[in-house]
Amino acid sequence: xxxxxxxxxxxxxxxxxxxxxxxxxxxxxxxxxxxxxxxxxxxxxxxxxxxxxxxxxxxxxxxxxxxxxxxxxxxxxxxxxxxxxxxxxxxxxxxxxxxxxxxxxxxxxxxxxxxxxxxxxxxxxxxxxxxxxxxxxxxxxxxxxxxxxxxxxxxxxxxxxxxxxxxxxxxxxxxxxxxxxxxxxxxxxxxxxxxxxxxxxxxxx
Amino acid sequence: xxxxxxxxxxxxxxxxxxxxxxxxxxxxxxxxxxxxxxxxxxxxxxxxxxxxxxxxxxxxxxxxxxxxxxxxxxxxxxxxxxxxxxxxxxxxxxxxxxxxxxxxxxxxxxxxxxxxxxxxxxxxxxxxxxxxxxxxxxxxxxxxxxxxxxxxxxxxxxxxxxxxxxxxxxxxxxxxxxxxxxxxxxxxxxxxxxxxxxxxxxxxxxxxxxxxxxxxxxxxxxxxxxxxxxxxxxxxxxxxxxxxxxxxxxx
Numbered sequence: 001x002x003x004x005x006x007x008x009x010x011x012x013x014x015x016x017x018x019x020x021x022x023x024x025x026x027x028x029x030x031x032x033x034x035x036x037x038x039x040x041x042x043x044x045x046x047x048x049x050x051x052x053x054x055x056x057x058x059x060x061x062x063x064x065x066x067x068x069x070x071x072x073x074x075x076x077x078x079x080x081x082x083x084x085x086x087x088x089x090x091x092x093x094x095x096x097x098x099x100x101x102x103x104x105x106x107x108x109x110x111x112x113x114x115x116x117x118x119x120x121x122x123x124x125x126x127x128x129x130x131x132x133x134x135x136x137x138x139x140x141x142x143x144x145x146x147x148x149x150x151x152x153x154x155x156x157x158x159x160x161x162x163x164x165x166x167x168x169x170x171x172x173x174x175x176x177x178x179x180x181x182x183x184x185x186x187x188x189x190x191x192x193x194x195x196x197x198x199x200x201x202x203x204x205x
Numbered sequence: 206x207x208x209x210x211x212x213x214x215x216x217x218x219x220x221x222x223x224x225x226x227x228x229x230x231x232x233x234x235x236x237x238x239x240x241x242x243x244x245x246x247x248x249x250x251x252x253x254x255x256x257x258x259x260x261x262x263x264x265x266x267x268x269x270x271x272x273x274x275x276x277x278x279x280x281x282x283x284x285x286x287x288x289x290x291x292x293x294x295x296x297x298x299x300x301x302x303x304x305x306x307x308x309x310x311x312x313x314x315x316x317x318x319x320x321x322x323x324x325x326x327x328x329x330x331x332x333x334x335x336x337x338x339x340x341x342x343x344x345x346x347x348x349x350x351x352x353x354x355x356x357x358x359x360x361x362x363x364x365x366x367x368x369x370x371x372x373x374x375x376x377x378x379x380x381x382x383x384x385x386x387x388x389x390x391x392x393x394x395x396x397x398x399x400x401x402x403x404x405x406x407x408x409x410x411x412x413x414x415x416x417x418x419x420x421x422x423x424x425x426x427x428x429x430x431x432x433x434x435x436x437x438x439x440x441x442x443x444x445x446x447x448x449x450x451x452x453x454x455x456x
Contacts (some may be wrong), residue, residue, distance in 0.1 A: 013324065013325055013326070015298060015302075015303050015329075016299065017272070017275050017298070017299060017300060017301035017302075018275060018282075018301060018303055021275050021276055021279075021301065022279060025279060050325065050326045050328065050329060051324070051325055051326040051329075052323075052326060114401060116207075117207070117401060117402060117403045117425055118401055118402065119327055119328040119372045119373075119402065119403070120207060121328060121372070121373055121403045121425075122207050122208060122209075122210050122250065122251075122403070122425065122426065123207070123208045123210065123250055123455040124206065124207045124208065125206065125208075139208065139455040141250075141251075141280070141281055142207075143281070143303070143304075143328040143329070144328060145327060145328065145372075161206055162206070162207055181281075181303075183279065184279065184280055184281045184303060185279070185280075186245065186279050186280055187279070189279060190279055
Protein backbone atom coordinates (compact mmCIF):
# COMPACT_ATOMS: atom_id res chain seq x y z
CA UNK A 1 0.00 0.00 0.00
CA UNK A 2 1.30 3.46 -0.89
CA UNK A 3 2.15 5.72 2.04
CA UNK A 4 -0.80 8.07 2.56
CA UNK A 5 0.07 11.72 2.15
CA UNK A 6 -0.62 13.87 5.17
CA UNK A 7 -0.58 17.64 4.96
CA UNK A 8 1.02 19.37 7.95
CA UNK A 9 0.23 23.02 8.58
CA UNK A 10 3.35 25.11 9.08
CA UNK A 11 2.39 27.12 12.14
CA UNK A 12 5.79 28.69 12.66
CA UNK A 13 6.26 27.59 16.24
CA UNK A 14 5.57 23.86 16.25
CA UNK A 15 8.05 21.09 17.07
CA UNK A 16 7.84 20.30 13.36
CA UNK A 17 10.75 17.83 13.19
CA UNK A 18 9.20 15.62 15.88
CA UNK A 19 5.77 15.75 14.23
CA UNK A 20 7.18 14.84 10.81
CA UNK A 21 9.33 12.04 12.27
CA UNK A 22 6.32 10.64 14.14
CA UNK A 23 4.14 10.66 11.03
CA UNK A 24 6.84 8.92 9.00
CA UNK A 25 7.19 6.26 11.69
CA UNK A 26 3.44 5.72 11.50
CA UNK A 27 3.74 5.06 7.76
CA UNK A 28 2.64 8.40 6.35
CA UNK A 29 4.30 10.70 3.83
CA UNK A 30 4.00 14.16 5.44
CA UNK A 31 4.10 17.34 3.37
CA UNK A 32 4.21 20.84 4.86
CA UNK A 33 1.94 23.60 3.54
CA UNK A 34 0.16 26.83 4.40
CA UNK A 35 -1.94 26.95 1.23
CA UNK A 36 -5.55 27.69 2.28
CA UNK A 37 -7.16 25.51 -0.40
CA UNK A 38 -4.88 22.59 0.41
CA UNK A 39 -5.48 23.02 4.12
CA UNK A 40 -9.24 22.99 3.58
CA UNK A 41 -9.36 20.04 1.23
CA UNK A 42 -6.43 17.74 2.01
CA UNK A 43 -7.51 14.15 2.65
CA UNK A 44 -5.59 14.18 5.96
CA UNK A 45 -4.33 17.22 7.83
CA UNK A 46 -2.24 17.73 10.95
CA UNK A 47 -2.40 21.03 12.85
CA UNK A 48 0.56 21.01 15.24
CA UNK A 49 1.33 23.77 17.67
CA UNK A 50 3.38 24.82 20.62
CA UNK A 51 3.82 28.27 22.10
CA UNK A 52 1.23 30.90 22.86
CA UNK A 53 -2.46 31.05 21.88
CA UNK A 54 -2.40 34.63 20.51
CA UNK A 55 0.73 34.05 18.40
CA UNK A 56 -0.75 30.89 16.92
CA UNK A 57 -4.08 32.58 16.07
CA UNK A 58 -2.28 35.55 14.52
CA UNK A 59 -0.21 33.22 12.34
CA UNK A 60 -3.33 31.33 11.20
CA UNK A 61 -5.08 34.63 10.40
CA UNK A 62 -2.07 36.03 8.54
CA UNK A 63 -1.98 32.85 6.46
CA UNK A 64 -5.78 33.00 5.85
CA UNK A 65 -6.24 29.58 7.40
CA UNK A 66 -8.93 30.20 10.03
CA UNK A 67 -11.94 29.73 7.71
CA UNK A 68 -10.45 26.76 5.82
CA UNK A 69 -9.68 25.03 9.13
CA UNK A 70 -13.13 25.74 10.56
CA UNK A 71 -14.81 24.45 7.40
CA UNK A 72 -12.80 21.23 7.24
CA UNK A 73 -13.45 20.39 10.89
CA UNK A 74 -17.16 21.18 10.46
CA UNK A 75 -17.20 18.92 7.39
CA UNK A 76 -15.57 16.14 9.39
CA UNK A 77 -12.49 15.81 7.16
CA UNK A 78 -9.66 13.84 8.75
CA UNK A 79 -7.79 16.25 10.99
CA UNK A 80 -5.33 15.75 13.83
CA UNK A 81 -4.84 18.80 16.06
CA UNK A 82 -2.00 18.60 18.56
CA UNK A 83 -1.54 20.51 21.85
CA UNK A 84 -2.04 24.21 21.03
CA UNK A 85 -3.71 22.86 17.85
CA UNK A 86 -6.51 21.62 20.12
CA UNK A 87 -6.69 24.84 22.12
CA UNK A 88 -7.17 27.06 19.06
CA UNK A 89 -10.35 25.09 18.28
CA UNK A 90 -11.90 26.73 21.37
CA UNK A 91 -13.57 30.14 21.62
CA UNK A 92 -10.79 31.77 23.65
CA UNK A 93 -8.01 31.16 26.15
CA UNK A 94 -7.12 32.60 29.54
CA UNK A 95 -3.58 32.80 28.17
CA UNK A 96 -4.50 35.78 25.97
CA UNK A 97 -7.90 37.20 26.97
CA UNK A 98 -9.67 38.97 24.11
CA UNK A 99 -8.13 36.87 21.36
CA UNK A 100 -10.69 34.77 19.50
CA UNK A 101 -10.04 31.14 18.69
CA UNK A 102 -11.60 29.14 15.86
CA UNK A 103 -14.75 28.65 17.95
CA UNK A 104 -15.38 25.03 16.96
CA UNK A 105 -15.51 24.17 20.67
CA UNK A 106 -17.70 26.58 22.64
CA UNK A 107 -15.41 26.86 25.66
CA UNK A 108 -12.58 28.93 27.04
CA UNK A 109 -9.22 27.22 27.62
CA UNK A 110 -8.13 27.68 31.24
CA UNK A 111 -4.85 27.59 33.15
CA UNK A 112 -4.05 24.72 35.51
CA UNK A 113 -4.46 25.64 39.19
CA UNK A 114 -1.44 26.71 41.26
CA UNK A 115 -1.76 23.59 43.40
CA UNK A 116 0.15 21.59 40.77
CA UNK A 117 3.30 22.11 38.71
CA UNK A 118 2.68 24.38 35.72
CA UNK A 119 3.52 23.74 32.94
CA UNK A 120 2.45 20.12 33.11
CA UNK A 121 5.50 18.34 31.67
CA UNK A 122 5.48 14.58 31.54
CA UNK A 123 3.41 11.44 31.15
CA UNK A 124 -0.14 11.29 32.39
CA UNK A 125 -2.74 8.52 32.20
CA UNK A 126 -5.43 9.04 29.57
CA UNK A 127 -8.92 7.56 30.19
CA UNK A 128 -11.13 7.48 27.07
CA UNK A 129 -14.89 7.24 27.41
CA UNK A 130 -16.54 4.03 26.22
CA UNK A 131 -17.53 5.48 22.83
CA UNK A 132 -14.05 6.47 21.67
CA UNK A 133 -12.93 4.67 18.52
CA UNK A 134 -9.40 6.03 18.18
CA UNK A 135 -8.37 6.84 21.74
CA UNK A 136 -7.28 4.04 24.07
CA UNK A 137 -6.17 4.04 27.69
CA UNK A 138 -2.47 4.63 28.25
CA UNK A 139 0.22 7.11 29.22
CA UNK A 140 0.64 10.15 26.98
CA UNK A 141 3.23 12.93 27.04
CA UNK A 142 1.91 16.39 27.88
CA UNK A 143 3.61 19.81 27.75
CA UNK A 144 0.97 22.44 28.55
CA UNK A 145 -0.05 25.16 30.98
CA UNK A 146 -3.66 25.51 29.74
CA UNK A 147 -6.41 22.98 29.05
CA UNK A 148 -10.11 22.40 28.47
CA UNK A 149 -11.90 21.44 31.67
CA UNK A 150 -15.27 20.20 30.40
CA UNK A 151 -15.71 17.47 27.78
CA UNK A 152 -17.24 19.38 24.84
CA UNK A 153 -20.68 18.39 23.56
CA UNK A 154 -20.79 16.47 20.32
CA UNK A 155 -17.42 14.82 20.81
CA UNK A 156 -16.18 11.65 22.47
CA UNK A 157 -13.57 12.54 25.09
CA UNK A 158 -10.62 11.16 26.97
CA UNK A 159 -9.79 12.68 30.34
CA UNK A 160 -6.67 12.98 32.51
CA UNK A 161 -6.03 14.51 35.91
CA UNK A 162 -3.62 17.28 36.91
CA UNK A 163 -5.03 19.32 39.77
CA UNK A 164 -8.48 18.01 38.76
CA UNK A 165 -9.90 16.41 35.61
CA UNK A 166 -9.09 17.96 32.25
CA UNK A 167 -9.67 17.07 28.60
CA UNK A 168 -6.76 14.98 27.27
CA UNK A 169 -8.24 14.47 23.82
CA UNK A 170 -11.48 14.55 21.83
CA UNK A 171 -12.56 12.71 18.72
CA UNK A 172 -15.41 12.84 16.23
CA UNK A 173 -15.08 10.49 13.27
CA UNK A 174 -11.64 11.11 11.82
CA UNK A 175 -11.26 14.46 13.58
CA UNK A 176 -8.92 13.93 16.55
CA UNK A 177 -7.64 16.70 18.80
CA UNK A 178 -5.07 15.83 21.46
CA UNK A 179 -3.84 18.01 24.30
CA UNK A 180 -0.90 15.58 24.56
CA UNK A 181 1.75 14.95 21.93
CA UNK A 182 1.12 11.62 20.17
CA UNK A 183 4.39 12.09 18.27
CA UNK A 184 6.27 12.07 21.62
CA UNK A 185 4.20 9.39 23.36
CA UNK A 186 6.29 6.34 22.49
CA UNK A 187 4.66 3.16 21.21
CA UNK A 188 1.26 4.17 22.58
CA UNK A 189 1.36 7.43 20.63
CA UNK A 190 2.59 5.70 17.50
CA UNK A 191 -0.31 3.23 17.66
CA UNK A 192 -2.75 6.15 17.97
CA UNK A 193 -1.21 7.90 14.93
CA UNK A 194 -1.62 4.68 12.96
CA UNK A 195 -5.29 4.31 13.96
CA UNK A 196 -5.93 7.91 12.96
CA UNK A 197 -4.21 7.39 9.61
CA UNK A 198 -6.35 4.34 8.90
CA UNK A 199 -9.51 6.24 9.88
CA UNK A 200 -8.43 9.17 7.72
CA UNK A 201 -8.24 7.04 4.59
CA UNK A 202 -11.67 5.48 5.10
CA UNK A 203 -14.50 6.89 3.03
CA UNK A 204 -16.47 9.39 5.11
CA UNK A 205 -19.95 8.05 5.84
CA UNK B 206 -2.03 11.73 37.75
CA UNK B 207 1.24 12.97 36.32
CA UNK B 208 3.98 10.36 36.69
CA UNK B 209 7.56 10.97 37.79
CA UNK B 210 10.06 10.88 34.96
CA UNK B 211 13.39 9.10 34.59
CA UNK B 212 15.64 10.94 32.18
CA UNK B 213 18.92 9.49 30.91
CA UNK B 214 21.42 12.16 29.90
CA UNK B 215 23.74 11.86 26.92
CA UNK B 216 26.89 13.97 27.12
CA UNK B 217 27.94 14.33 23.51
CA UNK B 218 31.22 15.69 22.17
CA UNK B 219 31.98 15.93 18.45
CA UNK B 220 29.06 13.63 17.67
CA UNK B 221 29.96 10.88 20.17
CA UNK B 222 28.68 10.00 23.62
CA UNK B 223 31.62 10.72 25.91
CA UNK B 224 30.51 8.98 29.06
CA UNK B 225 29.65 5.33 29.18
CA UNK B 226 32.87 3.84 27.87
CA UNK B 227 32.24 0.76 29.97
CA UNK B 228 28.88 0.08 28.37
CA UNK B 229 30.54 -2.20 25.83
CA UNK B 230 27.57 -3.21 23.75
CA UNK B 231 26.48 0.35 23.13
CA UNK B 232 29.96 1.66 22.59
CA UNK B 233 30.26 -0.67 19.65
CA UNK B 234 26.98 0.63 18.25
CA UNK B 235 28.65 3.97 18.58
CA UNK B 236 26.32 6.85 18.15
CA UNK B 237 24.09 8.99 20.38
CA UNK B 238 21.14 7.82 18.27
CA UNK B 239 21.82 4.20 19.27
CA UNK B 240 22.09 5.08 22.96
CA UNK B 241 18.90 7.10 22.68
CA UNK B 242 17.03 4.26 21.00
CA UNK B 243 18.22 1.74 23.61
CA UNK B 244 17.04 4.01 26.45
CA UNK B 245 13.64 4.46 24.87
CA UNK B 246 13.32 0.66 24.64
CA UNK B 247 14.19 0.42 28.35
CA UNK B 248 11.36 2.79 29.20
CA UNK B 249 13.09 6.19 29.45
CA UNK B 250 10.46 8.95 29.73
CA UNK B 251 12.51 11.61 28.04
CA UNK B 252 16.13 12.24 27.03
CA UNK B 253 18.51 15.11 27.62
CA UNK B 254 21.36 15.63 25.19
CA UNK B 255 24.08 17.98 26.39
CA UNK B 256 26.59 18.95 23.75
CA UNK B 257 29.98 19.58 25.32
CA UNK B 258 31.92 20.10 22.08
CA UNK B 259 34.75 22.52 22.60
CA UNK B 260 35.55 23.27 18.96
CA UNK B 261 33.58 25.01 16.21
CA UNK B 262 33.79 21.82 14.10
CA UNK B 263 32.36 19.81 16.97
CA UNK B 264 29.55 22.27 17.44
CA UNK B 265 28.59 21.93 13.78
CA UNK B 266 27.99 18.21 14.23
CA UNK B 267 25.49 18.99 16.99
CA UNK B 268 22.54 19.63 14.68
CA UNK B 269 23.26 16.42 12.76
CA UNK B 270 23.33 14.52 16.03
CA UNK B 271 19.99 16.01 17.06
CA UNK B 272 18.47 15.08 13.68
CA UNK B 273 19.68 11.49 13.95
CA UNK B 274 18.44 11.09 17.51
CA UNK B 275 15.05 12.57 16.58
CA UNK B 276 14.59 10.15 13.69
CA UNK B 277 15.20 7.25 16.05
CA UNK B 278 13.10 8.12 19.12
CA UNK B 279 9.45 8.86 19.84
CA UNK B 280 9.89 10.43 23.28
CA UNK B 281 10.72 14.05 24.14
CA UNK B 282 14.22 15.37 23.62
CA UNK B 283 15.81 18.30 25.46
CA UNK B 284 19.03 19.68 24.00
CA UNK B 285 21.49 21.97 25.72
CA UNK B 286 25.01 23.22 25.26
CA UNK B 287 26.12 26.38 23.54
CA UNK B 288 22.70 28.05 23.27
CA UNK B 289 23.64 31.74 23.14
CA UNK B 290 20.64 33.36 21.48
CA UNK B 291 17.15 32.52 20.27
CA UNK B 292 18.36 31.57 16.78
CA UNK B 293 20.47 28.79 18.35
CA UNK B 294 17.29 27.57 20.03
CA UNK B 295 15.38 27.74 16.75
CA UNK B 296 18.05 25.69 14.96
CA UNK B 297 17.87 22.98 17.64
CA UNK B 298 14.07 22.90 17.57
CA UNK B 299 14.06 22.67 13.78
CA UNK B 300 16.56 19.80 13.96
CA UNK B 301 14.29 17.85 16.30
CA UNK B 302 14.64 19.07 19.88
CA UNK B 303 11.37 19.53 21.78
CA UNK B 304 12.90 21.62 24.55
CA UNK B 305 16.02 23.75 24.72
CA UNK B 306 18.19 24.15 27.83
CA UNK B 307 20.06 27.36 28.50
CA UNK B 308 22.77 27.65 31.11
CA UNK B 309 25.95 29.76 30.92
CA UNK B 310 24.65 32.27 28.38
CA UNK B 311 21.61 33.00 30.54
CA UNK B 312 23.89 34.01 33.42
CA UNK B 313 25.60 36.62 31.24
CA UNK B 314 22.34 37.58 29.51
CA UNK B 315 19.26 36.83 31.65
CA UNK B 316 16.89 38.15 28.93
CA UNK B 317 17.84 35.07 26.86
CA UNK B 318 15.19 33.12 28.78
CA UNK B 319 12.43 35.54 27.77
CA UNK B 320 13.76 35.68 24.20
CA UNK B 321 13.31 31.94 23.84
CA UNK B 322 10.11 31.43 25.81
CA UNK B 323 8.27 34.33 24.15
CA UNK B 324 8.94 32.77 20.75
CA UNK B 325 8.68 29.06 21.42
CA UNK B 326 6.73 28.82 24.65
CA UNK B 327 7.38 28.34 28.34
CA UNK B 328 7.04 24.55 28.02
CA UNK B 329 10.00 24.52 25.66
CA UNK B 330 12.37 26.66 27.73
CA UNK B 331 14.51 24.81 30.26
CA UNK B 332 16.88 26.58 32.63
CA UNK B 333 19.91 24.44 33.47
CA UNK B 334 21.46 25.51 36.77
CA UNK B 335 24.73 24.32 38.25
CA UNK B 336 24.55 24.93 42.00
CA UNK B 337 27.42 24.92 44.48
CA UNK B 338 26.83 24.91 48.21
CA UNK B 339 28.38 27.86 50.05
CA UNK B 340 26.82 27.35 53.49
CA UNK B 341 24.12 25.07 54.93
CA UNK B 342 20.94 25.89 52.99
CA UNK B 343 22.74 28.25 50.61
CA UNK B 344 23.87 27.69 47.06
CA UNK B 345 25.50 29.79 44.39
CA UNK B 346 25.18 29.52 40.62
CA UNK B 347 28.44 28.36 39.07
CA UNK B 348 29.33 28.35 35.42
CA UNK B 349 30.25 24.83 34.46
CA UNK B 350 33.31 25.47 32.36
CA UNK B 351 35.87 26.43 34.97
CA UNK B 352 33.47 26.27 37.92
CA UNK B 353 33.43 30.04 38.13
CA UNK B 354 31.36 31.41 40.98
CA UNK B 355 28.90 33.96 39.71
CA UNK B 356 27.89 35.26 43.13
CA UNK B 357 24.24 34.66 42.20
CA UNK B 358 22.03 32.95 44.78
CA UNK B 359 20.43 29.84 43.28
CA UNK B 360 16.97 30.41 44.76
CA UNK B 361 16.87 34.04 43.56
CA UNK B 362 18.09 32.90 40.15
CA UNK B 363 15.45 30.20 39.61
CA UNK B 364 12.63 32.48 40.83
CA UNK B 365 13.72 35.22 38.41
CA UNK B 366 14.09 32.72 35.58
CA UNK B 367 10.53 31.47 36.07
CA UNK B 368 9.20 35.04 36.05
CA UNK B 369 11.06 35.48 32.73
CA UNK B 370 9.49 32.39 31.21
CA UNK B 371 11.54 29.34 32.18
CA UNK B 372 9.21 26.34 32.17
CA UNK B 373 11.43 23.75 33.82
CA UNK B 374 14.55 23.70 36.00
CA UNK B 375 17.31 21.20 35.31
CA UNK B 376 19.10 21.39 38.64
CA UNK B 377 22.61 19.97 38.89
CA UNK B 378 24.54 19.86 42.14
CA UNK B 379 28.08 20.91 41.34
CA UNK B 380 29.25 19.35 44.59
CA UNK B 381 27.67 15.98 43.91
CA UNK B 382 28.12 15.64 40.14
CA UNK B 383 30.25 12.59 39.42
CA UNK B 384 30.65 11.65 43.10
CA UNK B 385 27.98 8.89 43.23
CA UNK B 386 27.04 10.10 46.70
CA UNK B 387 23.42 10.84 45.77
CA UNK B 388 21.55 14.00 44.85
CA UNK B 389 21.82 17.08 47.09
CA UNK B 390 18.41 16.60 48.70
CA UNK B 391 18.39 19.91 50.57
CA UNK B 392 19.04 21.72 47.28
CA UNK B 393 16.31 19.76 45.47
CA UNK B 394 13.85 20.48 48.23
CA UNK B 395 14.68 24.20 48.42
CA UNK B 396 14.37 24.74 44.65
CA UNK B 397 11.18 22.64 44.37
CA UNK B 398 9.60 24.87 47.04
CA UNK B 399 10.90 28.09 45.42
CA UNK B 400 9.31 27.58 41.99
CA UNK B 401 6.02 26.33 40.53
CA UNK B 402 7.54 24.73 37.43
CA UNK B 403 8.81 21.13 37.29
CA UNK B 404 12.27 20.44 38.73
CA UNK B 405 14.65 17.79 37.39
CA UNK B 406 17.25 16.62 39.94
CA UNK B 407 20.72 15.94 38.55
CA UNK B 408 24.19 15.17 39.82
CA UNK B 409 25.36 12.31 42.01
CA UNK B 410 22.97 9.46 41.24
CA UNK B 411 24.33 5.95 41.72
CA UNK B 412 21.60 3.81 43.29
CA UNK B 413 17.82 3.34 42.97
CA UNK B 414 17.39 4.53 46.57
CA UNK B 415 19.02 7.86 45.67
CA UNK B 416 16.54 8.39 42.85
CA UNK B 417 13.69 7.65 45.23
CA UNK B 418 15.16 10.07 47.78
CA UNK B 419 15.26 12.90 45.21
CA UNK B 420 11.64 12.32 44.16
CA UNK B 421 10.55 12.26 47.81
CA UNK B 422 12.50 15.49 48.38
CA UNK B 423 10.28 17.19 45.78
CA UNK B 424 11.87 16.54 42.38
CA UNK B 425 9.43 15.89 39.55
CA UNK B 426 11.99 14.00 37.52
CA UNK B 427 15.45 12.51 38.00
CA UNK B 428 18.28 12.71 35.53
CA UNK B 429 21.29 10.41 35.49
CA UNK B 430 24.07 9.42 33.12
CA UNK B 431 26.64 6.94 34.37
CA UNK B 432 24.12 4.78 36.24
CA UNK B 433 22.68 3.92 32.81
CA UNK B 434 25.73 4.15 30.58
CA UNK B 435 27.67 1.67 32.67
CA UNK B 436 24.81 -0.77 32.60
CA UNK B 437 24.44 -0.96 36.38
CA UNK B 438 20.68 -0.57 36.10
CA UNK B 439 18.24 -0.33 33.24
CA UNK B 440 15.50 2.29 33.30
CA UNK B 441 12.99 -0.55 33.65
CA UNK B 442 14.71 -1.87 36.77
CA UNK B 443 14.71 1.57 38.35
CA UNK B 444 11.02 2.02 37.58
CA UNK B 445 10.23 -1.34 39.13
CA UNK B 446 12.03 -0.24 42.30
CA UNK B 447 10.23 3.13 42.37
CA UNK B 448 6.83 1.55 41.74
CA UNK B 449 7.46 -0.88 44.61
CA UNK B 450 7.91 2.23 46.78
CA UNK B 451 4.58 3.63 45.58
CA UNK B 452 6.04 6.22 43.22
CA UNK B 453 3.84 6.74 40.14
CA UNK B 454 5.86 5.91 37.05
CA UNK B 455 4.97 5.06 33.47
CA UNK B 456 5.40 1.29 32.99
